[in-house]
Amino acid sequence: MPRGTPFNNSSLLIGTKLNLLPLPTASKFQVPYMLLVSMTGDSFDCLQFLSGLLNTLDLMYLLIVFLPLLGSSLAGFFGRFLGSEGTAIITTTLVSLSSIFSLIAFYEVAPGARFKSVEPVNHASRLYAWGRGLVVLPFLLIQPFLRFVMLIVVTSISSLVHLYSITYMHEDPHSPRFMCYLSIPTFFMPMLVTGDNSLQLFLGWEGVGLASYLLINFWFTRLQADKAATKAMPVNRVGDFGLALGISGRFTLFQTVDFSTIFACASAPRNSWISCNIRLNAYTLICILLFIGAVGKSAQIGSHTRSPDAMEARCSPLFEYPPTALIVITSAGAMTSFLAATTGILQNDLKRVIAYSTCSQLGYMIFACGISNYSVSIFHLMNHAFFKALLFLSAGSVIHAMSDEQDMRKMGGLASSFPFTYAMMLIGSLSLIGFPFPTGFYSKDVILELAYTKYTFSGNFAFWLGSVSVLFTSYYSFRLLFLTFLVPTNSFGRDRFKCHDAPIPMAIPSILLAIGSLFVGYLAKV
Amino acid sequence: MGGGGGGHGESTTYKGFTIHHPKRWHVVTGKSLCAIMWFWVLYRAKQDGPVVLGWRHPWEGHGDHSHEHGHENEVL
Numbered sequence: 094m095p096r097g098t099p100f101n102n103s104s105l106l107i108g109t110k111l112n113l114l115p116l117p118t119a120s121k122f123q124v125p126y127m128l129l130v131s132m133t134g135d136s137f138d139c140l141q142f143l144s145g146l147l148n149t150l151d152l153m154y155l156l157i158v159f160l161p162l163l164g165s166s167l168a169g170f171f172g173r174f175l176g177s178e179g180t181a182i183i184t185t186t187l188v189s190l191s192s193i194f195s196l197i198a199f200y201e202v203a204p205g206a207r208f209k210s211v212e213p214v215n216h217a218s219r220l221y222a223w224g225r226g227l228v229v230l231p232f233l234l235i236q237p238f239l240r241f242v243m244l245i246v247v248t249s250i251s252s253l254v255h256l257y258s259i260t261y262m263h264e265d266p267h268s269p270r271f272m273c274y275l276s277i278p279t280f281f282m283p284m285l286v287t288g289d290n291s292l293q294l295f296l297g298w299e300g301v302g303l304a305s306y307l308l309i310n311f312w313f314t315r316l317q318a319d320k321a322a323t324k325a326m327p328v329n330r331v332g333d334f335g336l337a338l339g340i341s342g343r344f345t346l347f348q349t350v351d352f353s354t355i356f357a358c359a360s361a362p363r364n365s366w367i368s369c370n371i372r373l374n375a376y377t378l379i380c381i382l383l384f385i386g387a388v389g390k391s392a393q394i395g396s397h398t399r400s401p402d403a404m405e406a407r408c409s410p411l412f413e414y415p416p417t418a419l420i421v422i423t424s425a426g427a428m429t430s431f432l433a434a435t436t437g438i439l440q441n442d443l444k445r446v447i448a449y450s451t452c453s454q455l456g457y458m459i460f461a462c463g464i465s466n467y468s469v470s471i472f473h474l475m476n477h478a479f480f481k482a483l484l485f486l487s488a489g490s491v492i493h494a495m496s497d498e499q500d501m502r503k504m505g506g507l508a509s510s511f512p513f514t515y516a517m518m519l520i521g522s523l524s525l526i527g528f529p530f531p532t533g534f535y536s537k538d539v540i541l542e543l544a545y546t547k548y549t550f551s552g553n554f555a556f557w558l559g560s561v562s563v564l565f566t567s568y569y570s571f572r573l574l575f576l577t578f579l580v581p582t583n584s585f586g587r588d589r590f591k592c593h594d595a596p597i598p599m600a601i602p603s604i605l606l607a608i609g610s611l612f613v614g615y616l617a618k619v
Numbered sequence: 620m621g622g623g624g625g626g627h628g629e630s631t632t633y634k635g636f637t638i639h640h641p642k643r644w645h646v647v648t649g650k651s652l653c654a655i656m657w658f659w660v661l662y663r664a665k666q667d668g669p670v671v672l673g674w675r676h677p678w679e680g681h682g683d684h685s686h687e688h689g690h691e692n693e694v695l
Contacts, residue, residue, distance in 0.1 A: 512641050516649035520656050529671060530663035531656070590637050594645045607652055611659055
């Protein structure tokens, strides 16, 4: 009798013919073992095989979320023993596996838009069988279509960043700690987007803020890094406070934190008033508080700005009821895109220009949510992830090659020395400004069209500010390209003496992101 | 940055200022990707340009079926 597996369905053991073959006890070999049996032509129950496969796929959904946490834990606790290369390989491999599982799960869910739930009880029994004393969080993963889009974007971009960082941080003695910090948001963001309740969303929200603080403050001996991290944390907390109040308000109103219950009850007519000596419509107040959370998160400088949009789209059924909240969101998003763009045209630091550009594009996503086009906002988020990651990686390559010089006015003429990086920056910039027909064009054009055809005051306000923001985006993007690559050189001779273009481990993620910056928009356009 | 195919090619020094020439694969890869980008832009411009510029509705089709002589009057 073959030895048992953690799976409850004993019919997976496929009959007595398998007695001739040793059956591995570890369940992770179950699926390839079954595939081997099927290829040998032995008869077995196909339904039992599929059932076992599905049980394995259930675990796969959990692994998508928890593999980065495992990598982060290993790098954080055992980095001293594993070394720089060991932690880099482990974290990159685990995040890449998470990305591959996301693609498999998307393939499973997307064609039939099948609703997939992972019951915690089954997994508790399995995990308990594997390792006694494991703590299993009582959460439920719900995987609708858009959630998997987010998972693919997060895990794939993160795996490319991990791969890039192996070489970029090669000479840093604190590389294991960096790889640990890099995997933390890769865990918390999927945790945020896959939850079915406000508590899990809040957990992921706080975790992303923590990860942002840790990464900003990585070089803690630098005073500027300490000041930036110290500023970022309380600004983030202001938004988190708004989010916490919004979640509390929802609980007060609906007596639950479960999204499906809240959305089902939201359509019921009610005149709920939350009184603090002020008469306020409950829905409007709650939605504005939730939006304050998004605003607080977007004040972060960095590339991880997916959280606000994930939260907005996740709570979209509730946001549809108070029109006042939608107008506030549209106006705030449009003003953010405009103000960030005007700030970006005045920056001389290479990374600050791209950071303010990120904030401006985030404004587009927010006002797209404000005009009730949540899927378009997610579409722009996905596109933006590709070309913005490409721009940041290329900028990092330039800065590192120029001996950490970040001022664009002290560069110039680098196109002849960095032809590959220049090509990457050009592709990313053209996609960013919405030049026809790279990726960014398809989402930016749709957002502006939808704002214009809203035929409301807020829609027109967003359209005109968004259009002027496009003008400023084009200006600072080409200013960046010209000052860095095309004008006669203004750099020190010692910097040009040591500079060289990106090595292959840094070039591969850039090439993949460049391909995404060109084709993803057309392939995924709505 | 370490090795792994990085570094630079030959160098040129003029009046104490040295410029390193990039490696051949950097030049080839960069030019190839830019070429792919422009080919894609021009291809999509040919396919979707009239629609983007407002000269044609998206549902009107390309209208370049001159080689199909027997289908001129066919109602689609």
